[in-house]
Amino acid sequence: MRRLLVVVSIILLAGFIRFWQLGDFPPSLSIDEISFAFNANSIFQTSHDEHGVYLPLSFKSLGDYKLPHDIYLRVPIFALFGVSEFNTRLPVAAFSVLTVFVVIVLLQKLKFSFKVSIFTGFWFSLLGWHIFYSRSSFEAITALFYILLGLYWFLIWKKNNSPLTILGASLVWGLSIWTYNTQRIFVPLLVLFLYLQIKPKIKPIVVMPILVFIAFCTALIALVVFDRSSTGRAVDLFVGWDKILEQYLNYFSLKFWFWKAGIITPKDFQGLGLLNLVDLPIFILGIIGLFKSKNIFLKKLTLFWFLAGPIAAGFTKGDPSPIRVIVWMPFFIFIMSMGFETLLKQRKIWLIGYLVGLAFCFSYFMDLYSRNFMKFYADQWHFGYKQAAIYVCQNHDKFDQIIVTDKYGIVVNKIKTVPYLYFLIYCNIDPEKYLQNREIYNISFRQPQWFYDSQLSNTLLIGSQWDFPENFPKNWIDKQIDFPTGEPALLFIETSPKKTSVIK
Amino acid sequence: MSLFFFDSVAVDRIVQLRRLAGVTSESPLYTRLFYNKAGLLIEKAFDLLDFLPLVFLFIILIYLFFRLIKQHR
Numbered sequence: 001m002r003r004l005l006v007v008v009s010i011i012l013l014a015g016f017i018r019f020w021q022l023g024d025f026p027p028s029l030s031i032d033e034i035s036f037a038f039n040a041n042s043i044f045q046t047s048h049d050e051h052g053v054y055l056p057l058s059f060k061s062l063g064d065y066k067l068p069h070d071i072y073l074r075v076p077i078f079a080l081f082g083v084s085e086f087n088t089r090l091p092v093a094a095f096s097v098l099t100v101f102v103v104i105v106l107l108q109k110l111k112f113s114f115k116v117s118i119f120t121g122f123w124f125s126l127l128g129w130h131i132f133y134s135r136s137s138f139e140a141i142t143a144l145f146y147i148l149l150g151l152y153w154f155l156i157w158k159k160n161n162s163p164l165t166i167l168g169a170s171l172v173w174g175l176s177i178w179t180y181n182t183q184r185i186f187v188p189l190l191v192l193f194l195y196l197q198i199k200p201k202i203k204p205i206v207v208m209p210i211l212v213f214i215a216f217c218t219a220l221i222a223l224v225v226f227d228r229s230s231t232g233r234a235v236d237l238f239v240g241w242d243k244i245l246e247q248y249l250n251y252f253s254l255k256f257w258f259w260k261a262g263i264i265t266p267k268d269f270q271g272l273g274l275l276n277l278v279d280l281p282i283f284i285l286g287i288i289g290l291f292k293s294k295n296i297f298l299k300k301l302t303l304f305w306f307l308a309g310p311i312a313a314g315f316t317k318g319d320p321s322p323i324r325v326i327v328w329m330p331f332f333i334f335i336m337s338m339g340f341e342t343l344l345k346q347r348k349i350w351l352i353g354y355l356v357g358l359a360f361c362f363s364y365f366m367d368l369y370s371r372n373f374m375k376f377y378a379d380q381w382h383f384g385y386k387q388a389a390i391y392v393c394q395n396h397d398k399f400d401q402i403i404v405t406d407k408y409g410i411v412v413n414k415i416k417t418v419p420y421l422y423f424l425i426y427c428n429i430d431p432e433k434y435l436q437n438r439e440i441y442n443i444s445f446r447q448p449q450w451f452y453d454s455q456l457s458n459t460l461l462i463g464s465q466w467d468f469p470e471n472f473p474k475n476w477i478d479k480q481i482d483f484p485t486g487e488p489a490l491l492f493i494e495t496s497p498k499k500t501s502v503i504k
Numbered sequence: 505m506s507l508f509f510f511d512s513v514a515v516d517r518i519v520q521l522r523r524l525a526g527v528t529s530e531s532p533l534y535t536r537l538f539y540n541k542a543g544l545l546i547e548k549a550f551d552l553l554d555f556l557p558l559v560f561l562f563i564i565l566i567y568l569f570f571r572l573i574k575q576h577r
């Protein structure tokens with residue numbers, strides 16, 4: 001009973017951190033979130049995605065061909081509770097909390113003591129790397145949950161040969177490859193690794209789950225072969241054959257792990273590593289613990305994860321990305337658990353010291369996340385379009401025409417946006433009507449051309465500060481939405497030939 | 505010689521960048537803690553020791569390689 005209470009408290013803590021003001025923060029749905037929201041609502045209302053494709057297995061969306069799992073996952077939620085920011089973020093945040101629970105039970109299955117499992121669960125519930133992506137609907141979080149749940153069920157099956165658990169494992173692993181792209185590479189490797197560890201004799205109990213898993217993989221391969229467009233995203237991101245090894249090795253960086261991984265702040269700014277700075281000594285203890293450990297399976301599993309975790313990310317270009325190596329997280333969890341095993345055997349003063357450090361690191365994460373994150377990334381999260389959409393929805397009939405810019409930014413005019421999706425969601429446009437005529441009231445989505453558009457009568461121009469002339473009198477601005485830094489995000493200008501003739 | 509041997513211009517630049525982004529005033533505590541010479545010292549230490557995971561990786565690979573050879577004998 002006491003144990004149950006401890007587990008429940010950790011789940012509640014994880015839930016509080018991941019669900020607290022979930023709909024309000026981050027204050028704007030990201031480009032992916034808004035796309036998830038509209039496509040899921042469109043599937044619910046019409047069985048077609050935003051491009052009119054019937055129940056797709058790959059969503060063209062913004063040209064990035066999203067995997068279907070997380071979109072279909074939202075359909076029943078929207079059906080039951082309606083479309084909202086909270087409901088859009090709900091499934092991933094829920095999976096994230098469940099992951100904390102799975103981590104605790106999985107560690108126990110891997111023969112860690114209850115105390116160590118609980119302590120790791122507590123640490124994991126406060127891990128910024130996981131929290132940040134959990135609150136912003138990143139599919140990698142769902143995929144991580146499936147992988148760990150599958151592993152947990154696999155371990156149960158290994159012990160008691162229960163057919164349901166191995167079937168469950170193959171089902172969730174199969175689902176995970178339809179959730180996030182890196183799983184397409186990682187999960188087959190994991191399955192192969194586990195197969196080599198146990199080399200089961202071919203019995204019906206083993207054949208069934210293999211068939212289930214193969215069915216998932218075959219469907220995915222068929223999709224890639226017959227629908228070449230869906231691989232476009234992979235081609236765009238591919239780093240090049242000659243650079244794969246270099247990119248893979250880039251992820252083995254102490255700085256990236258503990259100091260600066262670019263999770264919340266841009267490259268040139270102080271931020272967070274994958275783990276907390278205070279975790280470094282525990283991590284070293286964990287490495288020593290790994291070498292000393294007599295649990296051969298755990299040793300092999302940790303080494304497998306260490307080597308295989310960043311393989312998929314190694315194929316993609318750009319700086320090392322914390323989201324592409326979410327699948328690597330279990331390696332760090334296992335090592336930290338081994339470190340905690342040693343720490344908990346030491347004098348209490350060390351534990352208290354660590355907890356103080358952890359509290360500091362967590363408060364630092366919360367400060368970066370709640371106060372600073374939006375100041376750096378407001379434009380990349382399309383901050384302001386929600387407010388613009390709500391205003392226009394209420395006032396569109398007062399104008400003959402409304403022009404909304406699809407390009408803006410905090411420092412320069414460089415962010416290409418998808419305003420129509422925000423207007424579709426916040427104006428409650430019926431997806432069926434949108435699929436038929438592709439119009440939203442009297443709104444056009446393009447950058448305003450001042451020279452021409454200012455001549456239009458009774459038109460509302462919504463643009464960034466760069467869309468209007470420099471000598472533009474500020475008193476012409478009817479309404480303004482600012483970024484959290486105070487820079488103007490969107491300016492609302494009602495055209496009137498009398499006004500515009502002044503600066504022609 | 506000062507313990508903090510870093511270029512103070514770098515510190516100023518970081519603080520200036522943060523100020524431009526409107527961050528400094530919001531986080532005085534953390535600014536003091538990390539955006540100073542001590543913060544840069546930690547950063548430098550990470551730069552110097554950045555290769556350690558790679559060393560670990562190569563130790564593991566060499567270990568696995570010899571294990572494989574041993575198994576096949």
